[in-house]
Amino acid sequence: MKKIGFLSFGHWTPSPHSATRTAADTLLQSIDLAVAAEELGADGAYVRVHHFARQLASPFPLLAAMGAKTSRIELGTGVIDMRYENPLAMAENAGAADLIAGGRLQLGLSRGSPEQVVDGWRHFGFAPAEGESDADMGRRHAEVFLELLRGQGFARPNPRPMFPNPPGLLRLEPHSEGLRERIWWGSGSNATAVWAAQQGMNLQSSTLKDDETGEPFHVQQAAQIRAFHDAWKLAGHARMPRVSVSRSIFPLLDDRDRAYFGRGGKEQDQVGQLDEKTRAIFGRGYTAEPDKLVEQLRGDEAIAAADTLLLTIPNQLGVDYCAHVIEGILKHVAPALGWR
Numbered sequence: 001m002k003k004i005g006f007l008s009f010g011h012w013t014p015s016p017h018s019a020t021r022t023a024a025d026t027l028l029q030s031i032d033l034a035v036a037a038e039e040l041g042a043d044g045a046y047v048r049v050h051h052f053a054r055q056l057a058s059p060f061p062l063l064a065a066m067g068a069k070t071s072r073i074e075l076g077t078g079v080i081d082m083r084y085e086n087p088l089a090m091a092e093n094a095g096a097a098d099l100i101a102g103g104r105l106q107l108g109l110s111r112g113s114p115e116q117v118v119d120g121w122r123h124f125g126f127a128p129a130e131g132e133s134d135a136d137m138g139r140r141h142a143e144v145f146l147e148l149l150r151g152q153g154f155a156r157p158n159p160r161p162m163f164p165n166p167p168g169l170l171r172l173e174p175h176s177e178g179l180r181e182r183i184w185w186g187s188g189s190n191a192t193a194v195w196a197a198q199q200g201m202n203l204q205s206s207t208l209k210d211d212e213t214g215e216p217f218h219v220q221q222a223a224q225i226r227a228f229h230d231a232w233k234l235a236g237h238a239r240m241p242r243v244s245v246s247r248s249i250f251p252l253l254d255d256r257d258r259a260y261f262g263r264g265g266k267e268q269d270q271v272g273q274l275d276e277k278t279r280a281i282f283g284r285g286y287t288a289e290p291d292k293l294v295e296q297l298r299g300d301e302a303i304a305a306a307d308t309l310l311l312t313i314p315n316q317l318g319v320d321y322c323a324h325v326i327e328g329i330l331k332h333v334a335p336a337l338g339w340r
Contacts, residue, residue, distance in 0.1 A: 013316070046077060078246065197235055218303070
């Protein structure tokens with residue numbers, strides 16, 4: 001059995017060929033798709049966070065709205081770039097959104113990825129400390145955020161406050177109990193997967209990672225998951241961790257599916273330079289009739305090793321079509337693989 005959800009990048013473009021032509025379209029349709037996915041029996045509604053782009057960017061108002069409109073489905077991010085975040089403000093926003101959602105947030109964080117602009121985090125008022133890289137800064141922000149989610153008091157109260165205070169040092173409010181255990185780290189390498197385990201975070205692994213061995217993507221990703229589990233066990237955490245992987249999977253069920261995706265083109269892994277220092281491998285997509293998809297997916301070692309599968313959806317094709325894709329996988333693919 002696996003939890004199955006969708007992951008939306010929330011693209012929008014002012015084009016007559018797009019069903020999401022404005023930022024408002026993307027935000028409102030994301031809420032509608034979360035509602036539709038819950039009705040279909042999906043387990044999660046996740047959104048990407050990209051700054052300076054015509055995509056979803058500010059997750060907490062959206063997650064709160066999704067939480068108010070749904071009752072069961074998990075609501076998450078994949079991922080929040082921590083280089084841009086004030087951990088204290090983020091802890092307040094996350095606590096509020098989680099309380100509205102009844103404790104259903106699953107927040108994926110990361111140290112960041114290639115951006116639309118040069119050093120965009122500087123425009124948000126952040127800069128690495130001396131001797132620190134921007135990635136180090138992102139991890140430092142994440143560690144502060146995790147500590148705040150423990151809910152321990154740390155701020156000295158005013159002796160003459162406007163309103164009465166509880167005794168002792170004060171914590172940020174609102175605090176949502178249990179959110180600390182629902183934080184994930186978006187890892188692009190084996191080393192950062194180990195670091196995430198040491199920090200007590202769940203693991204998110206997408207369709208992109210460092211090419212560390214030259215093996216097929218799903219084999220390298222499965223090795224990353226094993227490294228995470230080994231490090232988790234060594235760290236001695238009391239609870240069991242969760243692991244998610246992302247995939248583009250499109251069952252060809254009707255003429256629309258064949259028109260949009262029937263020509264294929266992404267059935268092989270791709271290798272390229274993520275930046276001047278990093279060779280990356282991009283995982284293949286899966287597009288075929290359901291019976292063929294089942295056979296292809298049986299061989300994906302990383303999906304087998306994960307407890308959660310996030311389906312990347314073509315959000316610019318609209319809510320109805322994305323719901324159709326999710327339904328097709330839940331009904332025609334997942335049961336045959338034992339995921340349902």
